[in-house]
Amino acid sequence: MNISVDSMKHSPSAPWAQKLADIQPLLQVRGLTKLYGPEQGCQKVDFDLYPGEVLGIVGESGSGKSTLLSLLSGRVLPDGGELIYIRGDGEQVEVYDSSEAERRQLLRTEWGFVEQHARDGLRMDVSAGANIAERLMAQGVRHYGYLHDSAAEWLTQVEIDASRINDLPRTFSGGMQQRLQIARNLISKPRLVFMDEPTSSLDVSVQAKLLDLIRSLVRKYQLSIILVTHDLAVARLLADRLLVMQRSHVVESGLTDQILDDPQHPYTQLLVSSILQA
Numbered sequence: 001m002n003i004s005v006d007s008m009k010h011s012p013s014a015p016w017a018q019k020l021a022d023i024q025p026l027l028q029v030r031g032l033t034k035l036y037g038p039e040q041g042c043q044k045v046d047f048d049l050y051p052g053e054v055l056g057i058v059g060e061s062g063s064g065k066s067t068l069l070s071l072l073s074g075r076v077l078p079d080g081g082e083l084i085y086i087r088g089d090g091e092q093v094e095v096y097d098s099s100e101a102e103r104r105q106l107l108r109t110e111w112g113f114v115e116q117h118a119r120d121g122l123r124m125d126v127s128a129g130a131n132i133a134e135r136l137m138a139q140g141v142r143h144y145g146y147l148h149d150s151a152a153e154w155l156t157q158v159e160i161d162a163s164r165i166n167d168l169p170r171t172f173s174g175g176m177q178q179r180l181q182i183a184r185n186l187i188s189k190p191r192l193v194f195m196d197e198p199t200s201s202l203d204v205s206v207q208a209k210l211l212d213l214i215r216s217l218v219r220k221y222q223l224s225i226i227l228v229t230h231d232l233a234v235a236r237l238l239a240d241r242l243l244v245m246q247r248s249h250v251v252e253s254g255l256t257d258q259i260l261d262d263p264q265h266p267y268t269q270l271l272v273s274s275i276l277q278a
């Protein structure tokens with residue numbers, strides 16, 4: 001079950017409220033700011049992300065979604081603000097105080113990143129199996145049989161026939177490449193996965209299948225996800241909570257259903273009504 005702090009606020013005396021208070025956030029974001037120009041980027045973003053939560057970042061083109069995702073994944077450094085990640089061993093990491101090598105290591109182990117275009121997240125010149133096994137190898141696994149079997153198992157999990165293990169990703173369809181990218185990220189059991197418009201480059205029918213797969217993997221592995229999407233239907237299907245961005249600011253945040261069914265900020269109202277009219 002995904003747990004959302006916002007939902008807990010409505011019944012503070014519930015027995016599980018104390019339980020939640022004992023759960024540490026996975027990520028604490030405070031005052032995160034990166035500006036490339038006036039209102040270009042993101043400003044003063046604050047939120048906590050809890051284990052198993054799916055957070056969607058939505059907003060119009062240029063509102064700052066990708067900038068925020070790049071900051072949260074430590075790929076870009078901010079002008080100001082703090083990003084604290086609680087590692088699996090309980091240690092707190094101030095991501096921006098870490099070295100570049102430490103941040104890269106996080107992205108290869110406890111975190112994952114699913115790119116919008118599979119070619120940016122896959123190595124197109126090596127086999128599907130090698131693409132999937134790479135993260136295990138980066139963690140020091142050397143046993144060929146284990147690497148092969150794990151890669152084959154993950155191909156099956158993302159609904160690709162394991163007989164394709166030696167094929168190059170370029171021989172796969174767009175949807176298969178995205179599924180391969182997901183397998184490549186999930187094999188090392190990351191705790192937090194960043195996704196940048198993971199379905200937007202695909203046909204609608206392929207999108208629906210991939211969304212179903214992501215949803216089932218999120219449940220199965222209790223993944224925490226931070227997902228950028230311009231598509232409110234994708235947000236509705238996957239996200240527990242949303243941040244709505246406009247011109248570098250988070251203008252509204254809360255439970256997905258609350259925001260989509262009863263938007264409070266005029267910009268969110270416009271965003272939601274434009275989708276309904278489309």
Ligand SMILES: Nc1ncnc2c1ncn2[C@@H]1O[C@H](COP(=O)(O)OP(=O)(O)OP(=O)(O)O)[C@@H](O)[C@H]1O
Nearest residue numbers: 036040041059060061062063064065066067068230
């Ligand atoms: N590396 C960069 N150098 C200069 N300006 C940038 C850079 N990255 C982003 N920007 C600017 O910051 C603003 C926000 O861009 P960003 O890509 O974060 O928006 P977005 O909401 O993800 O848009 P889209 O949905 O179109 O991808 C834009 O005005 C963009 O031109």
